[in-house]
Amino acid sequence: MNIRPSRRSRNVLVDMTPLIDVVFLLLIxxxxxxxxxxxxxxxxxxxxxxxxxxxxxxxxxxxITIDAKGQFYLDDQELVTHDVDTLKRALQxxxxxxxxxxxxxxxxxxxxxxxxMMVMDAAGQLGLSHLSFLAxxxxxxx
Numbered sequence: 001m002n003i004r005p006s007r008r009s010r011n012v013l014v015d016m017t018p019l020i021d022v023v024f025l026l027l028i029x030x031x032x033x034x035x036x037x038x039x040x041x042x043x044x045x046x047x048x049x050x051x052x053x054x055x056x057x058x059x060x061x062x063x064i065t066i067d068a069k070g071q072f073y074l075d076d077q078e079l080v081t082h083d084v085d086t087l088k089r090a091l092q093x094x095x096x097x098x099x100x101x102x103x104x105x106x107x108x109x110x111x112x113x114x115x116x117m118m119v120m121d122a123a124g125q126l127g128l129s130h131l132s133f134l135a136x137x138x139x140x141x142x
Contacts, residue, residue: 062094063076066116070112070115072086072119074087074090084121095126099129102131102132106133
């Protein structure tokens with residue numbers, strides 16, 4: 001008589017389908033819920049209005065002024081026409097093919113926003129990425 005229990009080899013199969021489904025659902029969830037940030041090519045340094053700005057006289061700067069009518073002045077000289085092409089040519093001539101020159105933009109409070117955007121666009125197309133905007137100190141109004 002054989003007292004030993006008989007050992008039957010059982011093939012244990014693990015069903016991987018639910019695990020794969022869960023992994024794909026997690027992947028889809030993270031892909032949909034992730035926000036994608038678009039990097040800007042134009043870096044803009046906005047000054048604080050309450051602090052005094054330090055001026056570096058050693059480095060050449062390009063000063064662009066926009067009046068209330070949206071007319072451009074490059075280093076206190078009015079441009080002949082007030083379109084993007086003229087502004088780009090004037091900026092390119094003033095920058096002398098350098099892209100590290102800081103550009104200072106001063107605009108009137110009543111200046112059209114389109115004029116400011118044109119200056120930013122022209123500077124960005126020429127690779128001038130060091131833009132700063134001047135603001136009047138809040139203490140000066142008091």
